[in-house]
Amino acid sequence: MTQPKIAFVASPVPTAQTALHALTALHNGVAPAQADVIVALGGDGFMLQTLHSTQELDVPVYGMNRGTVGFLMNEYSADDLGERLNAAVEEVINPLAMTALTVDGQMHDALAINEVSLLRAGPQAAKLRITVDGKLRLPELVCDGALLATPAGSTAYNYSAHGPILPIGSDVLALTAMSAFRPRRWRGALLPKRAVVRFDVIDPAKRPVMADADGESVRDVSSVEIRSEPTIKHRILFDPGHGLEERLIREQFV
Numbered sequence: 001m002t003q004p005k006i007a008f009v010a011s012p013v014p015t016a017q018t019a020l021h022a023l024t025a026l027h028n029g030v031a032p033a034q035a036d037v038i039v040a041l042g043g044d045g046f047m048l049q050t051l052h053s054t055q056e057l058d059v060p061v062y063g064m065n066r067g068t069v070g071f072l073m074n075e076y077s078a079d080d081l082g083e084r085l086n087a088a089v090e091e092v093i094n095p096l097a098m099t100a101l102t103v104d105g106q107m108h109d110a111l112a113i114n115e116v117s118l119l120r121a122g123p124q125a126a127k128l129r130i131t132v133d134g135k136l137r138l139p140e141l142v143c144d145g146a147l148l149a150t151p152a153g154s155t156a157y158n159y160s161a162h163g164p165i166l167p168i169g170s171d172v173l174a175l176t177a178m179s180a181f182r183p184r185r186w187r188g189a190l191l192p193k194r195a196v197v198r199f200d201v202i203d204p205a206k207r208p209v210m211a212d213a214d215g216e217s218v219r220d221v222s223s224v225e226i227r228s229e230p231t232i233k234h235r236i237l238f239d240p241g242h243g244l245e246e247r248l249i250r251e252q253f254v
Helices: 014-026 044-053 081-087 244-251
Strands: 006-010 037-042 061-065 089-093 096-102 107-112 115-120 126-132 135-143 145-149 172-178 189-192 197-201 209-213 216-218 221-228 234-238
Touching: 006 014, 014 037, 037 044, 037 081, 044 061, 089 244, 096 115, 096 209, 107 115, 107 209, 107 216, 115 126, 115 221, 126 145, 135 145, 135 172, 209 221
Parallel strands: 006 037, 037 061, 061 234
Antiparallel strands: 089 234, 096 107, 096 221, 115 145, 115 209, 126 135, 126 197, 145 172, 172 189, 197 221, 209 216
């Protein structure tokens, strides 16, 4: 098969940089804008950075794990890269779009491939009001925080907070609370992908809350609105038999 034009990107950690030097010595790399495929070397955090930074290119990204966590990554090998890329299976995921309003009236927009989370930013628990598609669903949630996760992100922060693992293609989002105090042990909710979720912070001066979208944080929020963004499509490549659907199923039997 034809050798694809490859762009190599790597996180700054030594293992990723060593892999970058090894692969660029074997292949003629090109710039991401000229590539047929982007090979990202690092962990899941770097993979998310790569997907965000290249989303305008409509180029698939093939990750190889040279970091700590590699749920979105394939196993690293410097051998047979061209054959692996030609045989790879593509998954397409949509991010969440977050619009956060701060107490001083500033608006902040961000995208999240994994999840949007709200976290208490002071010594007292957060108090949140939750509205779904314009209908009040929970007048008051007292908690350390809450998050809305995509299927791709459901095994990350969401799973650590005891949220459900969502199959890829399920068109469902997970709304999960962290250390819910009232309602006691509230387990969260499963929502359709098309849902628009709004969090209003009750008494933000006394109980400050920050919002985070894949590492992009906004402090002192008064409200946060989240919706899926179907116009943005992230293309991720996996080795056959090791795609997101298989990984999500396997994770539930560990």
